[in-house]
Amino acid sequence: MNEPSVFSVSDVNEIIKQNLQEHSLLSDVSIVGEVFSYSQPSSGHKYFTLKDDYSQISCVMFNGQYNKTNSGGNFIVEGSKIICKGYFDIYFQYGKLQLNVNRVKAEGEGSLQAAFEELKARLENEGLFDESRKRYLPEFPKKIVAITSSTGSVIEDMKNVLARRYPIGELLLIPVSVQGENSVDDICDAFLTTNHMSDVDVIILARGGGSIEDLWSFNDERVAKAIYGSKHPVVSAIGHETDYTIADYVADYRAPTPSVAAEIVAPFVTNIIDKITEKISTGEKLLRNKLDEKVYQLDLNLEKINNNYPNFVDLRKYIYNLLSNVDLIINQSIRSKKENIKNFKNSISILNPKKTLKRGFALVRNKNGKIIDSTSNISLGERLSFELSDGSAITEVKEINNDDK
Structure with a gap:
């Protein structure tokens, strides 16, 4: 065996x-x-x-x-x-x-939705969604920070909206992963970076559409608390109009899409001019009403003086001449303000980069969206984007020539 x-x-x-x-x-x-x-x-x-x-x-x-x-x-x-x-x-x-x-x-969207509802209820109980703590958006922001992916249509759509509506504003991109294992850390680090920047006026946290799994990073408690701890107002624009994430509830303002978020933070320059014109017009009417009221009161008083003291006729003429001079000064001031508005409109038109691009120029940006204005800011092999009047292109730096050499 x-x-x-x-x-x-x-x-x-x-x-x-x-x-x-x-x-x-x-x-x-x-x-x-x-x-x-x-x-x-x-x-x-x-x-x-x-x-x-x-x-x-x-x-x-x-x-x-x-x-x-x-x-x-x-x-x-x-x-x-x-x-x-x-x-x-x-x-x-x-x-x-x-x-x-x-x-x-x-295991199915049901369990994800249950996790979403549980976290939403807990954070709401902690006060992260309170309307009383939410901040107003600045009327005329100078620096707008976009926390989103450096690739894809989201950042390009926001750039186009700002160039069209508000070319005097600066858009700074902080590139992050918007899904996957590193996305939560990237987003939290981006908010930490902005908290150390004193010149930021408003932040847009944006991502395009996707499934509930694709958007899940924006339902993470760490991202929610990073938004809550932001020193600057935050506009969330995650997914499509019907997509709601925890980030949307914590943010100071929720936009249905990234493009709408850019429209919300950036007023039309023409609207700014209209507001200034309206305020001047309102001030002009108030000033004229006050002046008419004072002239009427003065007429009554002069009438009394003239009836009782005939020798005061010369004084009345003097006062009328004085009022005429005041009216002349007011009209000159109003004309000056209107001329300033006209010059402001011309300056805004000159600043519009789209008009410059139509003359054959190009706007050059690096991968972070920063405008390149000197050869010292580029390096060989770097990929740059060229924004033209009718679109954009990507190029790679093969040679650098400096005019000073």
Whole structure:
């Protein structure tokens, strides 16, 4: 009778590992369960256990996988119910079976919506949504900060709106990831940066449309508290008009789209001129009414004096001459103000970059949206965008020539 084969521990583990890799189901499997025993050491790997009512499975999501966009690693939260996609392997040193996770998603939108409602209720109870703490937007902002992706249509749409409506305002882009594992940290860091900037007038936090999973970073408690702690007014513009995120409830103002957000913070320059003109016109009417009232009272008093003291006729003529001079001075002042408004309109028209672009010039920006006005601000190989009168183009710097050399 043959004795059964004797294997070393390593041999057995190797056989198990090979069988797991060759098994079609276990090499690509999706498992639903509840997260517990979650930990993330300094290595960045995520270790957790998936369980149901009867059993449990050890899981790991390695740092390299976690940092991939759309891996869904931010859904791994203690007590949450998730679906993990990956493959089974054996931790060779200890012979431990584990699921190597490469993709995570919440178990349907129902659980995401439940998590959203729970966080919304808690933050509302903490006072983060109170209308009394929300700030007014500045009427004429000088510096507008956009916290959004440096690529895509969102930032370009906002640039176009501001160039058309409010060319005298400055738009500063702080580029961030708007979805994926790094997005929450990026957004929080951006608000921390703006809190150290004293010349910011208003902030637009923007992202284009997407699924509830795509927008989930804006439902993160850390982002909500970063908005709440902002030293400057914040306008949120996340997704489409029907999309509401926690960020929208915390922000000082919510816009249905990024383009509308730009319109909200940037008044039409022509509207500014109209307001100034209206105020001057109103002041002119009030001044004339006051003057007419005083002239009427003076007429009554002079009539009394003339009736009782005939020798005061010369005084009456003197006062009338004086009033005529006052009226002349007022008219000259009004004409001067109107001329100033006309000059202001001409200056605004000259400042409009679109008119300059139509004459064959181009507006050059770096990847952060900053305008380039000197060769000292560019480097070889850098990609620049050229804004022309009818669109834009991307180019790469091949050679730099300095006129001073």
